[in-house]
Amino acid sequence: MADRRETAEIGLIGLGTMGANLALNIAETGHKIAVWNRTRARTEAFAREADDLAAMLVTTVDLSEFVAAIARPRRIVLMVPAGKPVDDQIAALLPLVDAGDVIVDAGNSDWQDTDRRAAALAREGIEFLGLGVSGGAEGARNGPSMMAGGSDRAWAALAPVLQVVAARFEHDPCVAHLGPGGAGHYVKMVHNGIEYADMQMIAEVYGLMRDGMGQGAAAIGDGFARWNEGPLASYLIEITAEVAGSIDPDSGHPMLDLIVDRAGQKGTGRWTVIDAQMRAAPLPAVEAAVTARVLSGEAEARAEGAAIFGEAGAMELPERDLESALMAGKILAYSQGFSLLATASAEQDWSLPLPRIAEIWRAGCIIRSAMLGDMARALAEAPDARLAFAPDFAVALEAHVPGLRRVVAAATLAGLPVPALASSLGYFDTLRQARGTANLIQGLRDRFGAHGFERTDRPGARDLHGPWG
Numbered sequence: 001m002a003d004r005r006e007t008a009e010i011g012l013i014g015l016g017t018m019g020a021n022l023a024l025n026i027a028e029t030g031h032k033i034a035v036w037n038r039t040r041a042r043t044e045a046f047a048r049e050a051d052d053l054a055a056m057l058v059t060t061v062d063l064s065e066f067v068a069a070i071a072r073p074r075r076i077v078l079m080v081p082a083g084k085p086v087d088d089q090i091a092a093l094l095p096l097v098d099a100g101d102v103i104v105d106a107g108n109s110d111w112q113d114t115d116r117r118a119a120a121l122a123r124e125g126i127e128f129l130g131l132g133v134s135g136g137a138e139g140a141r142n143g144p145s146m147m148a149g150g151s152d153r154a155w156a157a158l159a160p161v162l163q164v165v166a167a168r169f170e171h172d173p174c175v176a177h178l179g180p181g182g183a184g185h186y187v188k189m190v191h192n193g194i195e196y197a198d199m200q201m202i203a204e205v206y207g208l209m210r211d212g213m214g215q216g217a218a219a220i221g222d223g224f225a226r227w228n229e230g231p232l233a234s235y236l237i238e239i240t241a242e243v244a245g246s247i248d249p250d251s252g253h254p255m256l257d258l259i260v261d262r263a264g265q266k267g268t269g270r271w272t273v274i275d276a277q278m279r280a281a282p283l284p285a286v287e288a289a290v291t292a293r294v295l296s297g298e299a300e301a302r303a304e305g306a307a308i309f310g311e312a313g314a315m316e317l318p319e320r321d322l323e324s325a326l327m328a329g330k331i332l333a334y335s336q337g338f339s340l341l342a343t344a345s346a347e348q349d350w351s352l353p354l355p356r357i358a359e360i361w362r363a364g365c366i367i368r369s370a371m372l373g374d375m376a377r378a379l380a381e382a383p384d385a386r387l388a389f390a391p392d393f394a395v396a397l398e399a400h401v402p403g404l405r406r407v408v409a410a411a412t413l414a415g416l417p418v419p420a421l422a423s424s425l426g427y428f429d430t431l432r433q434a435r436g437t438a439n440l441i442q443g444l445r446d447r448f449g450a451h452g453f454e455r456t457d458r459p460g461a462r463d464l465h466g467p468w469g
């Protein structure tokens with residue numbers, strides 16, 4: 001057998017959905033790649049199915065053979081589930097790698113784990129890149145959007161590969177070095193939070209069309225396909241049309257009607273909400289989306305509730321109002337996400353390049369949307385401003401909020417749930433209420449707990465109390 005030591009330019013561990021596709025993508029861009037997977041049968045199946053890319057692969061059966069196959073300084077990409085598998089894999093690699101080698105964690109890791117791992121590996125002289133990868137299987141294979149965090153050296157080592165593997169928007173590769181340590185995984189986490197909100201609002205509109213307006217899956221799919229031709233154009237709207245329009249080959253029924261209404265979640269949406277709460281950053285659309293996924297799992301309670309209270313009634317609305325609701329909801333959800341990024345950037349001292357983040361989301365990722373180009377421009381013009389208040393988006397909100405309002409009102413009157421759309425509307429209406437209602441909250445807090453308040457007529461004076469004894 002030929003000596004394969006140091007013949008590969010890069011290595012990848014974890015040949016699941018994402019890893020296998022990313023490895024083929026890397027191979028196709030002309031980089032010889034060593035691969036290793038915990039379960040050997042998967043490596044063998046991967047090699048069999050690689051067709052004409054097989055010559056670009058160095059398949060290996062154990063970790064030492066894998067490490068030895070990679071040219072130095074080694075670049076090793078992990079594409080395994082977040083948490084313990086990443087720690088275990090790094091621990092297994094440590095005795096085999098050398099100072100100056102670079103380990104890349106390309107899974108959806110918790111950004112705080114990435115910070116911890118970057119610091120621990122730096123003490124061993126190993127460079128570490130936390131790489132958020134978005135685009136699902138298709139993106140990994142044909143060009144994902146990638147959000148990198150880590151040392152300059154780690155980025156410099158990986159950039160030549162990542163820039164050719166990434167999706168392109170026009171000629172611009174959708175990958176960037178966004179900051180140190182966990183910055184890339186943080187941005188990916190917020191991307192996924194926005195993804196949750198976007199999907200939940202789409203699902204709510206689907207629910208109105210199905211339960212309120214009596215439309216079948218095919219008609220609903222047609223509606224989404226039409227919207228994908230306009231300003232709502234985005235990957236999630238496009239694949240909603242596809243999913244709603246698909247027929248189950250076994251039964252001949254619409255596939256969508258046969259899927260159990262219980263949503264899974266791997267954690268990034270929940271992490272985004274927890275992180276936003278810890279920073280006191282409002283993120284209502286994502287909160288509503290995470291709660292909706294949790295409630296989707298409470299099928300028995302929902303059946304019991306339907307039996308006690310009865311199902312919702314019918315409603316009628318023009319298609320353009322539903323489109324407007326999604327437009328306004330999308331702008332508000334992205335705006336909340338970018339505000340969270342701005343808050344975290346300041347608190348972590350990351351200097352996150354918000355316009356560049358919007359740019360690298362224009363292609364390859366799950367939340368790619370026709371709006372992101374305008375968002376990048378708005379964030380470049382006023383980096384500290386709230387996206388929803390940027391001139392173009394303020395105009396769009398003026399145009400679409402009335403439709404959102406009619407949709408939330410009609411759904412509410414019919415008894416159909418629209419928690420993410422309603423929470424976005426509540427966020428919008430709160431932001432336009434110059435004199436809010438928290439004066440009463442403060443009065444009550446002072447009344448029961450002597451918590452103190454400020455007065456409108458005595459600026460600067462704090463910890464004042466009311467006349468309630």
Ligand SMILES: NC(=O)C1=CN([C@@H]2O[C@H](COP(=O)(O)OP(=O)(O)OC[C@H]3O[C@@H](n4cnc5c(N)ncnc54)[C@H](OP(=O)(O)O)[C@@H]3O)[C@@H](O)[C@H]2O)C=CC1
Binds near residue numbers: 080
């Ligand atoms: N699927 C998606 O759309 C996306 C996923 N991601 C993230 O990418 C990562 C991989 O996801 P995905 O490819 O979908 O997952 P899969 O479940 O398809 O594959 C997981 C891979 O990790 C390996 N693995 C699992 N546990 C361990 C372990 N303890 N030690 C070593 N290897 C292990 C598996 O090996 P084995 O064959 O032995 O089981 C398999 O190769 C995750 O962090 C995920 O969140 C990111 C973006 C999109």
Ligand SMILES: O=C(CO)[C@H](O)[C@H](O)COP(=O)(O)O
Binds near residue numbers: 133195
């Ligand atoms: O990162 C992704 C897409 O961007 C993954 O598909 C992720 O698994 C989606 O999150 P969840 O499984 O919680 O819906």
